[in-house]
Amino acid sequence: MGVTGWAPERGLFTRATQAMRRWSGRSQATLVAAFVLAAGVLTLGVLREPEWVPPSALLLLVVVAVFLLRLRPLVILGAVVLACAWGLWWSGAPTVIPGVLVVVTVAVVASVAFARERERLGLQGAPGDLMLVDLRDRLAAHGRVPPLPAGWWVDSEIRSAHADGFSGDFMVAGTRPDDDALEIVLVDVSGKGLDAGVRSLQLSGAFGGLLGAMPRDEFLRAANRYLLAQAWDEGFATAIHVAIDLRTGDFWVSSAGHPPAVQLHAGSGRLELIDTVGSPALGVVADVRCHSRAGRMERGDVLLLYTDGLVEARGGDLDQGIDRLMGVADRVLAPGRGSAAAVLAGVRAGDDDDRAVVLVHRD
Missing domain, CATH: 3.60.40.10 (PPM-type phosphatase domain)
Structure with a gap:
Protein backbone atom coordinates (compact mmCIF):
# COMPACT_ATOMS: atom_id res chain seq x y z
CA MET A 1 0.00 0.00 0.00
CA GLY A 2 2.65 2.48 -0.98
CA VAL A 3 2.19 5.73 -2.80
CA THR A 4 3.03 4.04 -6.11
CA GLY A 5 -0.24 2.13 -6.22
CA TRP A 6 -2.14 5.36 -5.73
CA ALA A 7 -0.42 7.37 -8.47
CA PRO A 8 -2.68 6.35 -11.42
CA GLU A 9 -5.78 7.32 -9.45
CA ARG A 10 -4.20 10.64 -8.58
CA GLY A 11 -3.33 11.28 -12.24
CA LEU A 12 -6.88 10.52 -13.34
CA PHE A 13 -8.29 12.74 -10.63
CA THR A 14 -5.88 15.56 -11.53
CA ARG A 15 -6.92 15.41 -15.19
CA ALA A 16 -10.58 15.54 -14.16
CA THR A 17 -9.85 18.55 -11.95
CA GLN A 18 -8.09 20.38 -14.78
CA ALA A 19 -10.96 19.62 -17.17
CA MET A 20 -13.50 20.99 -14.68
CA ARG A 21 -11.44 24.15 -14.26
CA ARG A 22 -11.28 24.75 -18.02
CA TRP A 23 -15.01 24.11 -18.41
CA SER A 24 -15.89 26.36 -15.47
CA GLY A 25 -13.64 29.18 -16.71
CA ARG A 26 -15.11 29.18 -20.21
CA SER A 27 -18.73 28.84 -19.10
CA GLN A 28 -18.98 31.47 -16.35
CA ALA A 29 -20.66 34.01 -18.63
CA THR A 30 -23.10 31.36 -19.86
CA LEU A 31 -23.81 30.16 -16.33
CA VAL A 32 -24.49 33.61 -14.90
CA ALA A 33 -26.76 34.42 -17.84
CA ALA A 34 -28.69 31.20 -17.21
CA PHE A 35 -29.01 31.98 -13.50
CA VAL A 36 -30.19 35.54 -14.19
CA LEU A 37 -32.76 34.19 -16.64
CA ALA A 38 -33.89 31.66 -14.04
CA ALA A 39 -34.25 34.47 -11.46
CA GLY A 40 -36.46 36.36 -13.90
CA VAL A 41 -38.60 33.28 -14.54
CA LEU A 42 -38.98 32.62 -10.80
CA THR A 43 -39.93 36.27 -10.19
CA LEU A 44 -42.60 36.03 -12.86
CA GLY A 45 -43.80 32.76 -11.31
CA VAL A 46 -44.10 34.35 -7.85
CA LEU A 47 -46.29 37.09 -9.34
CA ARG A 48 -48.54 34.91 -11.51
CA GLU A 49 -48.55 31.53 -9.74
CA PRO A 50 -47.88 32.27 -6.05
CA GLU A 51 -49.33 28.94 -4.96
CA TRP A 52 -46.80 27.01 -7.05
CA VAL A 53 -43.73 29.28 -6.96
CA PRO A 54 -42.79 30.53 -3.47
CA PRO A 55 -40.28 33.39 -3.09
CA SER A 56 -37.96 30.98 -1.25
CA ALA A 57 -37.16 29.46 -4.66
CA LEU A 58 -34.74 32.36 -5.08
CA LEU A 59 -32.75 30.92 -2.16
CA LEU A 60 -32.38 27.62 -3.98
CA LEU A 61 -30.97 29.51 -6.94
CA VAL A 62 -28.33 31.17 -4.75
CA VAL A 63 -27.37 27.87 -3.07
CA VAL A 64 -26.80 26.14 -6.42
CA ALA A 65 -24.86 29.13 -7.76
CA VAL A 66 -22.39 29.02 -4.84
CA PHE A 67 -21.08 25.67 -6.11
CA LEU A 68 -20.79 26.73 -9.77
CA LEU A 69 -19.97 30.44 -9.96
CA ARG A 70 -16.85 32.36 -9.10
CA LEU A 71 -16.92 35.46 -6.94
CA ARG A 72 -17.69 38.19 -9.51
CA PRO A 73 -20.48 36.30 -11.34
CA LEU A 74 -21.93 35.36 -7.95
CA VAL A 75 -21.97 39.03 -6.89
CA ILE A 76 -23.84 39.87 -10.11
CA LEU A 77 -26.38 37.12 -9.51
CA GLY A 78 -26.75 38.14 -5.84
CA ALA A 79 -27.56 41.71 -6.90
CA VAL A 80 -30.14 40.42 -9.39
CA VAL A 81 -31.75 38.14 -6.78
CA LEU A 82 -31.97 41.00 -4.26
CA ALA A 83 -33.46 43.28 -6.90
CA CYS A 84 -36.05 40.62 -7.76
CA ALA A 85 -36.96 39.98 -4.10
CA TRP A 86 -37.28 43.65 -3.21
CA GLY A 87 -39.07 44.38 -6.48
CA LEU A 88 -41.65 41.72 -5.65
CA TRP A 89 -42.20 43.29 -2.25
CA TRP A 90 -42.62 46.79 -3.69
CA SER A 91 -45.06 45.45 -6.29
CA GLY A 92 -47.24 44.01 -3.53
CA ALA A 93 -46.75 40.26 -4.18
CA PRO A 94 -48.88 38.61 -1.46
CA THR A 95 -46.40 35.85 -0.58
CA VAL A 96 -43.45 38.19 -0.09
CA ILE A 97 -43.34 39.33 3.51
CA PRO A 98 -40.57 41.28 5.34
CA GLY A 99 -39.23 38.08 6.90
CA VAL A 100 -38.65 36.58 3.46
CA LEU A 101 -36.73 39.68 2.39
CA VAL A 102 -34.49 39.45 5.45
CA VAL A 103 -33.73 35.75 4.85
CA VAL A 104 -32.98 36.27 1.15
CA THR A 105 -30.73 39.26 1.88
CA VAL A 106 -28.79 37.41 4.60
CA ALA A 107 -28.41 34.35 2.34
CA VAL A 108 -26.99 36.42 -0.51
CA VAL A 109 -24.52 38.24 1.76
CA ALA A 110 -23.41 34.96 3.38
CA SER A 111 -22.96 33.30 -0.02
CA VAL A 112 -20.81 36.14 -1.32
CA ALA A 113 -18.69 36.09 1.87
CA PHE A 114 -18.22 32.33 1.51
CA ALA A 115 -17.22 32.69 -2.16
CA ARG A 116 -14.78 35.47 -1.27
CA GLU A 117 -13.04 33.25 1.29
CA ARG A 118 -12.82 30.39 -1.22
CA GLU A 119 -11.32 32.73 -3.81
CA ARG A 120 -8.72 33.88 -1.27
CA LEU A 121 -7.71 30.22 -0.91
CA GLY A 122 -7.70 29.71 -4.67
CA LEU A 123 -10.85 27.54 -4.60
CA GLN A 124 -13.23 28.87 -7.20
CA GLY A 125 -16.51 27.26 -8.12
CA ALA A 126 -17.00 23.52 -8.58
CA PRO A 127 -13.31 22.74 -9.37
CA GLY A 128 -12.40 24.03 -5.92
CA ASP A 129 -14.24 21.12 -4.34
CA LEU A 130 -12.24 18.71 -6.48
CA MET A 131 -9.05 20.44 -5.37
CA LEU A 132 -10.01 19.92 -1.73
CA VAL A 133 -10.60 16.20 -2.29
CA ASP A 134 -7.28 15.95 -4.14
CA LEU A 135 -5.53 17.73 -1.27
CA ARG A 136 -7.04 15.35 1.28
CA ASP A 137 -6.10 12.27 -0.78
CA ARG A 138 -2.51 13.45 -1.22
CA LEU A 139 -2.14 13.97 2.52
CA ALA A 140 -3.53 10.50 3.22
CA ALA A 141 -1.13 8.96 0.69
CA HIS A 142 1.90 10.50 2.42
Whole structure:
Protein backbone atom coordinates (compact mmCIF):
# COMPACT_ATOMS: atom_id res chain seq x y z
CA MET A 1 0.00 0.00 0.00
CA GLY A 2 2.65 2.48 -0.98
CA VAL A 3 2.19 5.73 -2.80
CA THR A 4 3.03 4.04 -6.11
CA GLY A 5 -0.24 2.13 -6.22
CA TRP A 6 -2.14 5.36 -5.73
CA ALA A 7 -0.42 7.37 -8.47
CA PRO A 8 -2.68 6.35 -11.42
CA GLU A 9 -5.78 7.32 -9.45
CA ARG A 10 -4.20 10.64 -8.58
CA GLY A 11 -3.33 11.28 -12.24
CA LEU A 12 -6.88 10.52 -13.34
CA PHE A 13 -8.29 12.74 -10.63
CA THR A 14 -5.88 15.56 -11.53
CA ARG A 15 -6.92 15.41 -15.19
CA ALA A 16 -10.58 15.54 -14.16
CA THR A 17 -9.85 18.55 -11.95
CA GLN A 18 -8.09 20.38 -14.78
CA ALA A 19 -10.96 19.62 -17.17
CA MET A 20 -13.50 20.99 -14.68
CA ARG A 21 -11.44 24.15 -14.26
CA ARG A 22 -11.28 24.75 -18.02
CA TRP A 23 -15.01 24.11 -18.41
CA SER A 24 -15.89 26.36 -15.47
CA GLY A 25 -13.64 29.18 -16.71
CA ARG A 26 -15.11 29.18 -20.21
CA SER A 27 -18.73 28.84 -19.10
CA GLN A 28 -18.98 31.47 -16.35
CA ALA A 29 -20.66 34.01 -18.63
CA THR A 30 -23.10 31.36 -19.86
CA LEU A 31 -23.81 30.16 -16.33
CA VAL A 32 -24.49 33.61 -14.90
CA ALA A 33 -26.76 34.42 -17.84
CA ALA A 34 -28.69 31.20 -17.21
CA PHE A 35 -29.01 31.98 -13.50
CA VAL A 36 -30.19 35.54 -14.19
CA LEU A 37 -32.76 34.19 -16.64
CA ALA A 38 -33.89 31.66 -14.04
CA ALA A 39 -34.25 34.47 -11.46
CA GLY A 40 -36.46 36.36 -13.90
CA VAL A 41 -38.60 33.28 -14.54
CA LEU A 42 -38.98 32.62 -10.80
CA THR A 43 -39.93 36.27 -10.19
CA LEU A 44 -42.60 36.03 -12.86
CA GLY A 45 -43.80 32.76 -11.31
CA VAL A 46 -44.10 34.35 -7.85
CA LEU A 47 -46.29 37.09 -9.34
CA ARG A 48 -48.54 34.91 -11.51
CA GLU A 49 -48.55 31.53 -9.74
CA PRO A 50 -47.88 32.27 -6.05
CA GLU A 51 -49.33 28.94 -4.96
CA TRP A 52 -46.80 27.01 -7.05
CA VAL A 53 -43.73 29.28 -6.96
CA PRO A 54 -42.79 30.53 -3.47
CA PRO A 55 -40.28 33.39 -3.09
CA SER A 56 -37.96 30.98 -1.25
CA ALA A 57 -37.16 29.46 -4.66
CA LEU A 58 -34.74 32.36 -5.08
CA LEU A 59 -32.75 30.92 -2.16
CA LEU A 60 -32.38 27.62 -3.98
CA LEU A 61 -30.97 29.51 -6.94
CA VAL A 62 -28.33 31.17 -4.75
CA VAL A 63 -27.37 27.87 -3.07
CA VAL A 64 -26.80 26.14 -6.42
CA ALA A 65 -24.86 29.13 -7.76
CA VAL A 66 -22.39 29.02 -4.84
CA PHE A 67 -21.08 25.67 -6.11
CA LEU A 68 -20.79 26.73 -9.77
CA LEU A 69 -19.97 30.44 -9.96
CA ARG A 70 -16.85 32.36 -9.10
CA LEU A 71 -16.92 35.46 -6.94
CA ARG A 72 -17.69 38.19 -9.51
CA PRO A 73 -20.48 36.30 -11.34
CA LEU A 74 -21.93 35.36 -7.95
CA VAL A 75 -21.97 39.03 -6.89
CA ILE A 76 -23.84 39.87 -10.11
CA LEU A 77 -26.38 37.12 -9.51
CA GLY A 78 -26.75 38.14 -5.84
CA ALA A 79 -27.56 41.71 -6.90
CA VAL A 80 -30.14 40.42 -9.39
CA VAL A 81 -31.75 38.14 -6.78
CA LEU A 82 -31.97 41.00 -4.26
CA ALA A 83 -33.46 43.28 -6.90
CA CYS A 84 -36.05 40.62 -7.76
CA ALA A 85 -36.96 39.98 -4.10
CA TRP A 86 -37.28 43.65 -3.21
CA GLY A 87 -39.07 44.38 -6.48
CA LEU A 88 -41.65 41.72 -5.65
CA TRP A 89 -42.20 43.29 -2.25
CA TRP A 90 -42.62 46.79 -3.69
CA SER A 91 -45.06 45.45 -6.29
CA GLY A 92 -47.24 44.01 -3.53
CA ALA A 93 -46.75 40.26 -4.18
CA PRO A 94 -48.88 38.61 -1.46
CA THR A 95 -46.40 35.85 -0.58
CA VAL A 96 -43.45 38.19 -0.09
CA ILE A 97 -43.34 39.33 3.51
CA PRO A 98 -40.57 41.28 5.34
CA GLY A 99 -39.23 38.08 6.90
CA VAL A 100 -38.65 36.58 3.46
CA LEU A 101 -36.73 39.68 2.39
CA VAL A 102 -34.49 39.45 5.45
CA VAL A 103 -33.73 35.75 4.85
CA VAL A 104 -32.98 36.27 1.15
CA THR A 105 -30.73 39.26 1.88
CA VAL A 106 -28.79 37.41 4.60
CA ALA A 107 -28.41 34.35 2.34
CA VAL A 108 -26.99 36.42 -0.51
CA VAL A 109 -24.52 38.24 1.76
CA ALA A 110 -23.41 34.96 3.38
CA SER A 111 -22.96 33.30 -0.02
CA VAL A 112 -20.81 36.14 -1.32
CA ALA A 113 -18.69 36.09 1.87
CA PHE A 114 -18.22 32.33 1.51
CA ALA A 115 -17.22 32.69 -2.16
CA ARG A 116 -14.78 35.47 -1.27
CA GLU A 117 -13.04 33.25 1.29
CA ARG A 118 -12.82 30.39 -1.22
CA GLU A 119 -11.32 32.73 -3.81
CA ARG A 120 -8.72 33.88 -1.27
CA LEU A 121 -7.71 30.22 -0.91
CA GLY A 122 -7.70 29.71 -4.67
CA LEU A 123 -10.85 27.54 -4.60
CA GLN A 124 -13.23 28.87 -7.20
CA GLY A 125 -16.51 27.26 -8.12
CA ALA A 126 -17.00 23.52 -8.58
CA PRO A 127 -13.31 22.74 -9.37
CA GLY A 128 -12.40 24.03 -5.92
CA ASP A 129 -14.24 21.12 -4.34
CA LEU A 130 -12.24 18.71 -6.48
CA MET A 131 -9.05 20.44 -5.37
CA LEU A 132 -10.01 19.92 -1.73
CA VAL A 133 -10.60 16.20 -2.29
CA ASP A 134 -7.28 15.95 -4.14
CA LEU A 135 -5.53 17.73 -1.27
CA ARG A 136 -7.04 15.35 1.28
CA ASP A 137 -6.10 12.27 -0.78
CA ARG A 138 -2.51 13.45 -1.22
CA LEU A 139 -2.14 13.97 2.52
CA ALA A 140 -3.53 10.50 3.22
CA ALA A 141 -1.13 8.96 0.69
CA HIS A 142 1.90 10.50 2.42
CA GLY A 143 0.90 8.69 5.62
CA ARG A 144 0.79 5.20 4.14
CA VAL A 145 3.22 2.73 5.64
CA PRO A 146 5.37 0.75 3.17
CA PRO A 147 5.29 -3.07 3.31
CA LEU A 148 7.00 -4.40 6.44
CA PRO A 149 8.63 -7.76 7.18
CA ALA A 150 6.60 -10.47 8.86
CA GLY A 151 6.04 -9.80 12.55
CA TRP A 152 5.77 -6.03 12.23
CA TRP A 153 2.69 -3.90 11.59
CA VAL A 154 1.58 -0.32 12.11
CA ASP A 155 -1.92 0.89 12.90
CA SER A 156 -2.89 4.58 12.90
CA GLU A 157 -5.99 6.68 13.45
CA ILE A 158 -6.14 10.42 12.71
CA ARG A 159 -9.27 12.47 13.35
CA SER A 160 -9.74 16.16 12.73
CA ALA A 161 -11.35 18.68 15.03
CA HIS A 162 -15.14 18.82 14.72
CA ALA A 163 -15.00 16.07 12.04
CA ASP A 164 -13.52 18.54 9.56
CA GLY A 165 -12.14 17.14 6.31
CA PHE A 166 -8.61 18.32 7.10
CA SER A 167 -6.32 17.79 10.05
CA GLY A 168 -3.21 19.50 11.33
CA ASP A 169 -2.00 16.10 12.57
CA PHE A 170 -0.26 13.84 10.07
CA MET A 171 2.08 10.87 9.93
CA VAL A 172 4.89 10.09 7.50
CA ALA A 173 6.58 6.69 7.33
CA GLY A 174 9.44 5.27 5.33
CA THR A 175 11.92 2.40 5.31
CA ARG A 176 15.66 2.18 4.73
CA PRO A 177 16.19 -0.86 2.50
CA ASP A 178 19.94 -0.82 3.06
CA ASP A 179 19.72 -1.43 6.82
CA ASP A 180 16.15 -2.80 7.18
CA ALA A 181 14.90 0.11 9.31
CA LEU A 182 11.50 1.76 9.68
CA GLU A 183 11.14 5.46 10.44
CA ILE A 184 7.91 7.16 11.51
CA VAL A 185 7.26 10.84 12.14
CA LEU A 186 4.06 12.03 13.82
CA VAL A 187 3.54 15.78 13.48
CA ASP A 188 1.04 18.23 14.98
CA VAL A 189 0.87 21.43 12.92
CA SER A 190 -0.42 24.60 14.55
CA GLY A 191 -3.97 25.57 13.62
CA LYS A 192 -6.97 23.59 12.42
CA GLY A 193 -9.09 23.12 9.33
CA LEU A 194 -8.12 23.85 5.74
CA ASP A 195 -5.24 26.22 6.55
CA ALA A 196 -3.63 23.56 8.76
CA GLY A 197 -4.36 20.95 6.08
CA VAL A 198 -2.49 22.93 3.44
CA ARG A 199 0.52 23.30 5.73
CA SER A 200 0.32 19.62 6.63
CA LEU A 201 0.42 18.64 2.96
CA GLN A 202 3.51 20.74 2.30
CA LEU A 203 5.30 19.52 5.42
CA SER A 204 4.38 15.87 4.89
CA GLY A 205 5.87 15.95 1.39
CA ALA A 206 9.05 17.60 2.62
CA PHE A 207 9.40 15.37 5.69
CA GLY A 208 8.81 12.30 3.55
CA GLY A 209 11.74 13.36 1.38
CA LEU A 210 13.95 13.86 4.44
CA LEU A 211 13.17 10.42 5.87
CA GLY A 212 15.84 8.01 4.78
CA ALA A 213 17.89 10.80 3.22
CA MET A 214 19.09 12.19 6.57
CA PRO A 215 20.83 10.40 9.43
CA ARG A 216 18.24 9.73 12.11
CA ASP A 217 19.94 12.08 14.57
CA GLU A 218 19.75 14.93 12.05
CA PHE A 219 16.16 14.54 10.90
CA LEU A 220 14.42 16.93 13.31
CA ARG A 221 17.11 19.59 12.85
CA ALA A 222 16.64 19.42 9.08
CA ALA A 223 12.86 19.54 9.50
CA ASN A 224 13.22 22.61 11.72
CA ARG A 225 15.33 24.40 9.09
CA TYR A 226 12.76 23.63 6.41
CA LEU A 227 9.89 24.92 8.56
CA LEU A 228 11.72 28.14 9.41
CA ALA A 229 12.39 28.76 5.71
CA GLN A 230 8.62 28.85 5.01
CA ALA A 231 8.19 32.00 7.14
CA TRP A 232 4.54 31.16 7.93
CA ASP A 233 2.56 33.33 10.34
CA GLU A 234 1.62 30.18 12.27
CA GLY A 235 4.88 28.46 11.51
CA PHE A 236 5.42 25.97 14.29
CA ALA A 237 4.75 22.26 14.72
CA THR A 238 5.52 19.58 17.28
CA ALA A 239 6.94 16.26 16.10
CA ILE A 240 8.09 12.90 17.37
CA HIS A 241 10.47 10.78 15.30
CA VAL A 242 10.98 7.05 15.76
CA ALA A 243 13.58 4.87 14.01
CA ILE A 244 13.31 1.08 14.46
CA ASP A 245 15.76 -1.62 13.43
CA LEU A 246 13.35 -4.28 12.13
CA ARG A 247 15.93 -7.05 12.56
CA THR A 248 16.71 -6.55 16.23
CA GLY A 249 13.83 -4.42 17.53
CA ASP A 250 16.18 -1.68 18.72
CA PHE A 251 14.63 1.78 18.39
CA TRP A 252 15.46 5.45 18.93
CA VAL A 253 12.94 8.16 19.78
CA SER A 254 13.45 11.92 19.62
CA SER A 255 10.93 14.71 19.86
CA ALA A 256 10.47 18.46 19.42
CA GLY A 257 7.84 19.91 21.73
CA HIS A 258 5.81 16.70 21.46
CA PRO A 259 4.24 14.48 24.16
CA PRO A 260 6.35 11.42 25.06
CA ALA A 261 5.87 7.99 23.50
CA VAL A 262 4.63 5.00 25.51
CA GLN A 263 5.94 1.42 25.27
CA LEU A 264 3.98 -1.63 26.33
CA HIS A 265 6.32 -4.41 27.48
CA ALA A 266 4.47 -7.63 26.67
CA GLY A 267 6.57 -9.80 28.97
CA SER A 268 5.74 -7.90 32.14
CA GLY A 269 2.62 -6.04 30.99
CA ARG A 270 4.31 -2.84 32.14
CA LEU A 271 3.74 0.52 30.42
CA GLU A 272 6.82 2.72 30.16
CA LEU A 273 6.77 6.44 29.40
CA ILE A 274 9.68 7.15 27.03
CA ASP A 275 10.39 10.69 28.08
CA THR A 276 12.97 12.14 25.70
CA VAL A 277 14.97 15.22 26.58
CA GLY A 278 12.63 17.71 24.96
CA SER A 279 13.48 20.57 22.64
CA PRO A 280 11.33 23.48 21.48
CA ALA A 281 8.71 22.90 18.82
CA LEU A 282 9.86 23.03 15.19
CA GLY A 283 9.89 26.49 13.65
CA VAL A 284 10.50 28.39 16.88
CA VAL A 285 14.28 28.77 17.18
CA ALA A 286 17.03 28.71 14.57
CA ASP A 287 18.66 25.53 15.82
CA VAL A 288 17.20 22.66 17.82
CA ARG A 289 19.09 19.99 19.71
CA CYS A 290 17.07 16.80 19.95
CA HIS A 291 18.58 14.03 22.02
CA SER A 292 17.24 10.57 21.24
CA ARG A 293 16.27 7.90 23.74
CA ALA A 294 17.13 4.29 22.88
CA GLY A 295 15.05 1.23 23.63
CA ARG A 296 14.22 -2.24 22.38
CA MET A 297 10.96 -3.83 21.26
CA GLU A 298 10.64 -7.50 22.11
CA ARG A 299 8.01 -9.79 20.58
CA GLY A 300 4.53 -8.70 21.63
CA ASP A 301 5.61 -5.16 22.51
CA VAL A 302 3.72 -2.11 21.29
CA LEU A 303 5.01 1.44 20.79
CA LEU A 304 2.35 4.15 21.15
CA LEU A 305 2.67 7.61 19.59
CA TYR A 306 0.00 10.31 19.87
CA THR A 307 -0.64 14.05 19.58
CA ASP A 308 -1.59 16.45 22.35
CA GLY A 309 -5.24 16.58 21.28
CA LEU A 310 -5.55 13.17 22.93
CA VAL A 311 -4.27 14.23 26.34
CA GLU A 312 -4.85 17.97 26.62
CA ALA A 313 -8.13 19.33 27.92
CA ARG A 314 -9.08 22.95 28.43
CA GLY A 315 -8.25 23.82 32.02
CA GLY A 316 -6.86 20.32 32.60
CA ASP A 317 -3.39 19.07 33.46
CA LEU A 318 -1.23 17.45 30.74
CA ASP A 319 0.20 14.87 33.15
CA GLN A 320 -3.30 13.79 34.11
CA GLY A 321 -4.16 13.43 30.44
CA ILE A 322 -1.12 11.22 29.87
CA ASP A 323 -2.02 9.11 32.93
CA ARG A 324 -5.54 8.68 31.53
CA LEU A 325 -4.10 7.62 28.16
CA MET A 326 -1.81 5.06 29.82
CA GLY A 327 -4.77 3.63 31.72
CA VAL A 328 -6.67 3.20 28.47
CA ALA A 329 -3.61 1.68 26.78
CA ASP A 330 -3.26 -0.79 29.65
CA ARG A 331 -6.84 -2.00 29.09
CA VAL A 332 -6.88 -1.90 25.28
CA LEU A 333 -3.37 -3.03 24.36
CA ALA A 334 -2.68 -5.59 27.06
CA PRO A 335 -4.50 -8.36 25.14
CA GLY A 336 -1.99 -7.76 22.34
CA ARG A 337 -4.33 -6.91 19.46
CA GLY A 338 -5.69 -3.50 20.42
CA SER A 339 -6.21 -0.95 17.65
CA ALA A 340 -5.44 2.76 17.39
CA ALA A 341 -9.16 3.46 16.99
CA ALA A 342 -9.87 1.61 20.24
CA VAL A 343 -7.27 3.69 22.10
CA LEU A 344 -8.73 6.91 20.71
CA ALA A 345 -12.26 5.87 21.61
CA GLY A 346 -11.21 4.83 25.12
CA VAL A 347 -9.62 8.19 25.91
CA ARG A 348 -12.82 10.00 24.91
CA ALA A 349 -11.01 13.22 24.12
CA GLY A 350 -13.09 16.19 23.01
CA ASP A 351 -13.39 16.91 19.30
CA ASP A 352 -12.29 20.54 19.53
CA ASP A 353 -8.72 19.57 18.56
CA ASP A 354 -7.12 17.23 16.04
CA ARG A 355 -6.21 13.81 17.46
CA ALA A 356 -3.85 11.11 16.23
CA VAL A 357 -2.75 7.70 17.52
CA VAL A 358 -0.04 5.50 15.96
CA LEU A 359 0.71 1.97 17.19
CA VAL A 360 3.79 0.02 16.14
CA HIS A 361 3.36 -3.70 16.91
CA ARG A 362 5.97 -6.43 16.99
CA ASP A 363 4.33 -9.86 16.97
